[in-house]
Amino acid sequence: MSLAELFNEVLAKPGMYVGRRSIARIKSFIDGYGYALVNSGKYDQSDPYYGFQPFVQERLRITTSHGWDDIVSFMSADEVGAFELTRELWNEYRGQASPES
Numbered sequence: 001m002s003l004a005e006l007f008n009e010v011l012a013k014p015g016m017y018v019g020r021r022s023i024a025r026i027k028s029f030i031d032g033y034g035y036a037l038v039n040s041g042k043y044d045q046s047d048p049y050y051g052f053q054p055f056v057q058e059r060l061r062i063t064t065s066h067g068w069d070d071i072v073s074f075m076s077a078d079e080v081g082a083f084e085l086t087r088e089l090w091n092e093y094r095g096q097a098s099p100e101s
Contacts, residue, residue, distance in 0.1 A: 003049035021083035027069040
């Protein structure tokens with residue numbers, strides 16, 4: 001499973017994967033999966049997930065070197081708002097990236 005596919009799954013069912021709608025937990029889970037892909041030799045630099053970071057920065061007009069999770073959390077009032085904003089941004093990004101992502 002690609003990182004983009006897993007990110008879709010986690011955003012659809014966060015309770016099943018990380019216990020609740022928490023961007024910090026989701027980011028940690030995805031990072032762990034990415035680490036496992038690298039260690040198993042299955043790293044795919046073309047995975048659409050890797051374009052999400054620059055998309056979030058451009059879309060929210062943020063030029064700092066913070067991760068997408070920190071940016072979204074900063075732009076949101078609370079954890080639930082950050083989760084909802086992440087889903088909105090991911091869906092918008094996927095719509096622009098390609099019909100398959």
